[in-house]
Amino acid sequence: MSAPRLTTIGFDADDTLWQNEQFFRMTEKRFAALLAEHGDHEHIAARLLEAERRNLGLYGFGIKGFTLSMIETAIAVTNGDVPGSVIGEILAAGREMLSHPIEPLPHARETVENLAGSYHLVLITKGDLFDQERKLAQSGMGDLFDAVEIVSDKTAATYARIFSRHGEGPQSSMMVGNSLKSDVIPVIEAGGWGIHVPHELTWAVEHAEAPVAASRFRQVADLGELPALVETIARAG
Incomplete structure (x- = not known):
């Protein structure tokens, strides 16, 4: 039986798409x-x-x-x-x-533009509603996302709910972010792909060990490497 086809990609915002x-x-x-x-x-x-x-x-x-x-x-x-x-x-x-004006991270916009249209893109971020909406508006990337979810926390249940609402479930979905604790581990627990994009600064509360033994864990040096990785995973599926 083949693996579910990749249809939906979630992106974290802070320290993944822009500095925070x-x-x-x-x-x-x-x-x-x-x-x-x-x-x-x-x-x-x-x-x-x-x-x-x-x-x-x-x-x-x-x-x-x-x-x-x-x-x-x-x-x-x-x-x-x-x-x-x-x-x-x-x-x-x-x-x-x-x-404070936002400062986009390298390759953020070009990568989101590259994947938009081919996949259902969802921005999934924690934090204050008004502030996150402000930053997304300033980024100029808002129109590239099919949905935006501003949540109180990121858990396996959160991802299962979001990817079922905006896609075909977590098994057909991927989450991309800088936090192992919030963006990677829980989505893998929910059955999806967790893609780690390290940032040089990580809040102590977000520290966690990389789930290197998980078959759906991947890491890229920066967002510029993401489209090729997505293509590889999509072909394998």
Whole structure:
């Protein structure tokens, strides 16, 4: 019995199609500098990461939750004595992140254009609804996707639902992204192909071991290698 034909390709957005994590790292450095008298950068960053992990279930992924976690961390490390001016700086940093122009990653647009029309393309991303919609609009790639799904988290159940709604199920689908934890492992668990496109910066919460033993795991150096890989998988199917 032949394998199901590849019909649908999902793309992650942040740090797959455009830069994202670098702005969080830049803001983290700015935040640590504001609180330098209460600890070095490593200490402040570790306290912030603890707050982010705690708050994911409440605030979800994205800049707004990150900003609230910075405020919470500032209150904690100063024992409640954080100046109002520092809170103002944190809020300003969050607003700057929400208005920063997107920076497409190499080969992003040409690769999506190459695959559009031949496959059903779905953008699948986590984060704040307004911010993700803003970035997609700025990217100029919105019209290349047949569907957009902004989700609270990426699990095997999430992918099974999305690829059944917008395709012929996960067995006939592929997910492309920079996060092993969110973009690769769960879609393989759902029965699809997981294609890892590494990014030089990965948030600690997204770290995971590569599922190298999985038959539907692949890795490419950048998006420029994706069309050839897709063709190889499609021919084999």
